[in-house]
Amino acid sequence: MNALWLENNRIDLRDVSQPRKPDEALIKIRKAGICSTDLELVKGYYPYTGILGHEFVGEVVEADDAAWVGQRVVGEINVVCGRCEQCLNGRSTHCENRTVLGIVNRDGTFAEFAQLPTSNLHRVPDSVPDEMAVFTEPLAAALEIQQQVQVKPTDRVLLVGAGRLGQLIAQTLALTGCDLHVVARHAHQQSLLKKREIRVIAEEEIQPWRWDVVVEATGSPGGFALARKAIRPRGTLVMKSTYQGEMSINFSSIVVDEINIIGSRCGPFEPALRLMEARQVDPTVLIVEEFKLQDALKAFERAAETGVLKVLVEIPR
């Protein structure tokens, strides 16, 4: 089948033959989204060779349980063992033996087909169109913040970064009723937020030492420094991005101010689907362009442009 292959920091379209995994569903991919992690994998920040892609919506074409066949689905990206200490303690996204769709030892979704265990799949409600469902994975990641931190309606919350993930975080945090302000660098990012009546704040207007919860979603040392400056003593700083290499920080000040730093990654799919079904969030506003699979290289070029939000890849039937 036709697929976007990553090897040695290079992507190309090639014909890949994939052995059929007997315990897994075969999914015909309909749409797949390009995420910052994909761009970082291409840059070689993490070692991975195989088919890229982990944000998708597709249709089950083969499965042991016939009830799945014909269902339109999204899929959790961590394929887990169910037997390790993390799995046995309810932390299966941290499975010690996990493979990760399009990221770690498992071919991804910029391809005609992908395979996943049916236990990873979630049926997409009929009222959620493909271009919305393809955002389930990043929207779930945004919701992970609220799995970890109780964001109270009275909290002053600062979100640093309004890119692909930042926009989804902004939309979900706004639902809590908290006093949310977002640092957004690009005009298009700002305008999407303002359309949802989410307040944008300029860096120089940020009062230091005043914010109950700060979410860092830029992945840059500058973004972290800004978040650190803004957070109040005993406040919670959520780190929602990965960072290149090591970062140098003043831990004494973290101790003196009793700051709580919390790393945040993959989140829950069902509430993400519920919020989209109810139209309480609308990730489709992030879409800037859609390419066919045969133009996936162009799609990646477009996604890598500064300030560009979501680029989708459509896999024709």
Add this chain to the structure above:
Amino acid sequence: MNALWLENNRIDLRDVSQPRKPDEALIKIRKAGICSTDLELVKGYYPYTGILGHEFVGEVVEADDAAWVGQRVVGEINVVCGRCEQCLNGRSTHCENRTVLGIVNRDGTFAEFAQLPTSNLHRVPDSVPDEMAVFTEPLAAALEIQQQVQVKPTDRVLLVGAGRLGQLIAQTLALTGCDLHVVARHAHQQSLLKKREIRVIAEEEIQPWRWDVVVEATGSPGGFALARKAIRPRGTLVMKSTYQGEMSINFSSIVVDEINIIGSRCGPFEPALRLMEARQVDPTVLIVEEFKLQDALKAFERAAETGVLKVLVEIPR
């Protein structure tokens, strides 16, 4: 009065005349303890000029409210404004205008007398002797961990470091019933723990990625690295030490493993006094030597020796 004065990384005993602050109690110091922060102040890690010392027990000799006069007391070290955003939100130890006894803009307790507002004072129960009461401040700091983190009886808890503060943390964490293991480098530290049936663990026996809560109390990059290796995904890493300068860490792994890092500083005095009154903890086992105020320089030399726990300074009546 005679006092231990710090200026330009040098301490000496000198006669210091202190203006009487009308709104504060005058306290005759009975005993004061040397803490790692004092040693760091002498090394110049933080800028401070004045009388050193913040761990003390004393007797009120003058106060506006006559009921305090003659009371044996300990005192909270942060003197706060009561009006800033932190004070008004119940975080008075983080007061933005605070002075800190013997640390920030306020003369400390290696002296015949010290002054504090009566709102900072706590009466010492009669059954708690001076040599125990002098540990109230560091014991309260140990208890701050349990103000911030719910340590469950089922938790596997690793404490890295068994020095002055580490010993008190070990004694208080052991009260939770958690599965506590302590990394203690020196034989004397180990033997104190074993006498209380607290388990000591060798570094090479620490299973990585397995501990629910890890407390870092060494203040060294090596201690942090060990703590980071030990903590399980979604675990809580309590940082209970200050660190010299900046520290370089891999934040991506913190995000991927969704680690919770929490800085921890000053804690509550009343529960510390209660635990000592009930003899549920016994900090006096940490005392290695006591010096008179006139030998305070020798006391500091002794306290700076490797593996030495608590050195006290007695101020004769």
